[in-house]
Amino acid sequence: MMQAVIQATMDFLKLYWAPLLCGLVIVAVLPLIVGYIVLVERKLMADMQARLGPMRVGPHGLLQPIADAVKLLIKEDIIPDNADKLVFWLAPVLSVGAALLSIAGLAIGPAFQIAKDINIGILFVVGVSAMGIFGIVLGGWASNSHYSLMGSLRSSAQLVSYETAAGMALVSGLLLTGTLNIKAIVEAQYNEGIWFVMLAPVAFFIYLVASIAETNRAPFDLPEAESELVAGYMTEFSGFRWSLYFLAEYTNMIVVSSVATTLFLGGWLRPFARVHFFNFLDYVPPLLMIGVAGYCLLRTPKQPSRVQQLFMLAVAGLCLALALVLLAPVALPIAKPLYAGIHGGFWFIFKVSAYIYFFMWLRFTIPRYRFDQLMRLGWQFLIPLSIVNVLVVGVALIVGSYFNLHGWSMLLVTTPAAIIALVVALMILAAGQQSSAGKENAPASDFYAG
């Protein structure tokens, strides 16, 4: 028996050492990445709000995430007296576990995917990341506090409703490929020569909105709405547990933007990947890196202390090295086979970053929805619209295949479909406004019941 177990373990390791290693790397590196996303968010927010943001730790606050992480780790770990200890302990772990697990299904470039070629591909990512909701709900419940409970109730209602819309949006995207496999999805976009965001813009829009709601980001950050529920389900969590929730939230952001990138924005493909005329775009990544390095070098003499100057130089050097790595596949024939891996990774990360940037931009700009408004938006606007969209995209595809359309010419049928969906959207909005004008003070219906 013992031997059998050892044998099985060996088999397992032999078969799966590479993904295991990748998984370990991701678990180790992701907190750092998340930390830097937070830093970028704070910097961007500061920039939009006419201030500087973190500036103290490291040059331009570049080491702030590390300081934050250390602070969170050494903070006192408080478990409320009347909390359900087991669940209180379990909840953040569940949340972060689900988020990390779903990364496994993503393909960051054609070469880098942990769970390679799984048949259910994108569904795996969506499904597993949806399990993170348990962490939120149970965490709020286990805290034994009214604010937490309301936060988790809001959260569960919100996630369940927006998951439907997001799923429907994904379906209309998937209709275009006919596969769930992530690699196949991106390859389909390569073969068609067009990103699916062009073919199914309405679906992309729905997914965009729903994904913001699913990650609890502003303007849908009601479960943790600071000004109402203190911190929602996280109210009673502190220190490391709290940072796990934080990690889960940002990891989920990465996951949803990766899904959107894969399905709608051409995954790791360069813009116009099949058009040779646009090959010069291959030089954009290294040039970008060189630009960043140049900026760092320019700023180096202005740093106040020696250490900071050295740090800036190090950052510049890192960027230059990256630029070289990015340049190699396009310049050196020997490195040609690495092209897809390296540049694919770059473009994928670039697109994901752009998507996340949009999230942040929204957060700084617009106020928060109220809960009934959020539910109304989800159930009365997004879900009907997404269902209609699936319908019209399906019809458009049938028409397209009848006329044997491919690539850009598909726009001939999908654009009218999108327009129909938009018209429907406007009609839904108008109807909603009429009905709300009719009963202005209608009690905020029992949105918990749904």
Added chain:
Amino acid sequence: MEAERETTLSSEATTENKTLLGADELIINMGPQHPSTHGVLRVKLKLDGERVIGSECIIGYLHRGVEKIGENRTYQQFAPYVDRMDYVAAVSNGLGYCEAIEKLLVVEAPPRARVIRTILTELQRIASHLLWLGTHALDIGALTPLFYCMREREEILKIFEKYCGARLTTHAFRIGGLQYEAYDTLEKDVERFCKDFESRVAEYETLLTQNRIWIGRTKGVGILTAEDAIAFGVTGPVLRASGVKWDLRKAAPYAAYDQYKFEIPVGTTGDTYDRYLVRMEEMRQSRLICLQAIENIPAGPILAKVGKVLKPPPGEVYHAIEAPKGELGYYVVSDGTVQPYRVRIRPPSFINLQAFDRMVRGHLVADVVAIIGTIDIVLGEVDR
């Protein structure tokens, strides 16, 4: 069914209930430590799900006995204390107090002092409204306006600092006039601020006024009809948003307000959105007043002859000014000694807050913070 539930909260024992559904309601304590109760306000909310079916404000956490202190200080000594009530509009507090004592003494501040007082008070009104706008927007979830507002408020505080050395609790005025002569570039500073400020207000409006979410969150929320507003003694922008065109600067002009032209913005429905619009317009009008005032600051003394020891003749006086939050009244009774016999402060925030329960019923928890924000309370003044 709703009618039965709307019993007063204060009279019934607060049984902590167990469920979110059913006949029992959820009672939730908002504050005194809560991000958006603007200080140490504690609101006991009776909720049905997320809907508020009753509320009770519990105040006094910041009570410092200002009125009692006033009875034990001389008239001049008490002046800095009033700055600590509405600490985001200290200049207005000081103006009200100084003018009340002047009335009690039967003296008048010289014209120059009155104009400078007007300028500073209007700047203070802008600053107070800016802080309100920023925090109110933050409560509703818009992060950015706060920092824009702080940027402009900073300009105003800099002017205060240049004028009297203090930024927040300024104690800028003195009974009988001014303590300090205006510094050389006061007019220029104010003019520059006013010039910039026009576009800045427009900037806030682009962020909020037409924003669908903002409208959704504020329109129809916390409606206070004109009758209710008067019955609850509500004053200031909250009253004007309900459609009552009443402003003490017009109704009973003080300082130098009778010399300037300005409009009183009024709302129509008395909801949160109207109060927002009224305050935005008030900032513009304040800017206009400042511009008119710096055009022609009369020369002359800045302090009336009041003497070093103030002994107002016995008697009493009530003087009210239009503070940023509403009618700020001082009822001072003198017994002829150097200390006031009784100082009663009519705090606008305190009285406006009383209408909170009326405004909040039937709304959701998220609206509670919007309504607390829209009343624009400062707990230092509520609790005194």
Added chain:
Amino acid sequence: MADEPREPKPPQPPPGEKPAGSPSPTATPPAKPADASAPAAPAAKPAPPAAPPKPPVVLQTPLNNELVARLRAKFEAGIVEAMEDRKQAIVTVERARLGEIALHLRDEEKFDMLSDLTAVDWPKREKRFDVVLNLYSFPKNERLRVKAWAADGEEVPSLTGVWPVANWLEREAFDMFGIVFAGHPGLTRILLPEEWQGHPLRKDYDILQQDTAWVRENLGIESGQ
């Protein structure tokens, strides 16, 4: 410490010194502008003799305008006194009829806003409290101060039914002075904690006593001073 009650010389309402039951409209307060330098001040503080010479203005004058006339016609003995202090109208009314008069003032005389409600303590007087109402009329743009005298322990009719705003204001007056308002829906302390002893704005309130009691109970020492 200036906490112990000053010798208050309530110079302004001499009518208060008399029994309140004999209202005489003619008994107007003799204005004593020079009063400050004469008998009162030395008791309180050694006032410097170089006080600014005050113009001999009569600040308190009897008030006899139409409003007062109308009120007198309606309530007769209910209106104890009407005067003007620094051009501000003050009407003193009988305590028991306050509610009725308030209602009349709101509905007939259009004083639609109760701008403030407070009290003043004159411990030497027989009826030690002035309950002071500050009324404002939107249509007339006019203020009126209504006073009612109340002895310690006497109930004052609550005005919450007339102006809802009176709710918290009366609670505050109760909190600070211990004046009981009859008919108030929930007369509890508002600014001070429930377990507070005494009413701070009374002139005979002693903060030290409060302090000592608290210290004894909570810290187990004799005095916090």
Added chain:
Amino acid sequence: MLPIGHYLFLSAALFIIGVIGVITRRNVIVILMSIELILNAVNINLVAFSRLYGDVAGQVFALFIIADAAAEAAVGLGIIIAFFRNRETVLADEMDLLKW
């Protein structure tokens, strides 16, 4: 794939646990959850046989069962909420009036 007996045993065990839950528990919600467990046990059987025969029909029926479970949960929980509003109990043996 292991011999089919393993799966059948697992499925039977889960089924029995579910049945015990349904019979012994008082809380209607837990009873509903036990029913979910029973349905799940059935699914294991279906999928195991589908694998055995290399035919996906079993999986399709498992899908139908999941859909059915969803419907059951929605309606069941709706009833529980409605019942709780009126009677404030979720205990099965207190639901003894044929009206509400």
Added chain:
Amino acid sequence: MLDKVLFYIFAGLAIASGALMVTRRNAVHSAIFLVTALLATAGIFLQLRAEFLFIVQIILYVGGIMVLFIFVIMLVNLDVALQQIQFARQKWVALIVALALSAQFGLMLWSSEKIPGQGIPVLAAPPASELPANSEAVAQSLFGNYLLAFEIASVLLLVAMIGAVVMAKKEK
């Protein structure tokens, strides 16, 4: 070999958490253990190469139905349940039923091994590599042979949805 280990892990997890689900006092704990049991079952599905069903189980059962359950538990009882008796209802009936069922199943399993060809078939499953792509196969079957059943299921869901809304709605 790996297959076997995975099966035992998942099966043990499923049975253990199923038992815990039935025995926990606290309904939320019960729900958590049911989630675990469902996840373990999903693992079994994966081990049986039913990937699509695996993810459906996770998305629908775990992410949908169970969230609904926990949601309702939170709405309905927070602390009350802990003070109430949760068990001791028809203990003996349960025992008898359980025994009878196990006897029946045991008999069946035992007899099937005794009589090859009768009862439960003992044939070898096709190797995993020969199976068609799972989600495509399920889709073909679902929208081919079982289209009518699919439509009926959707009607069922619609009815359930309407029913749930009607039921949970507060009477005004």
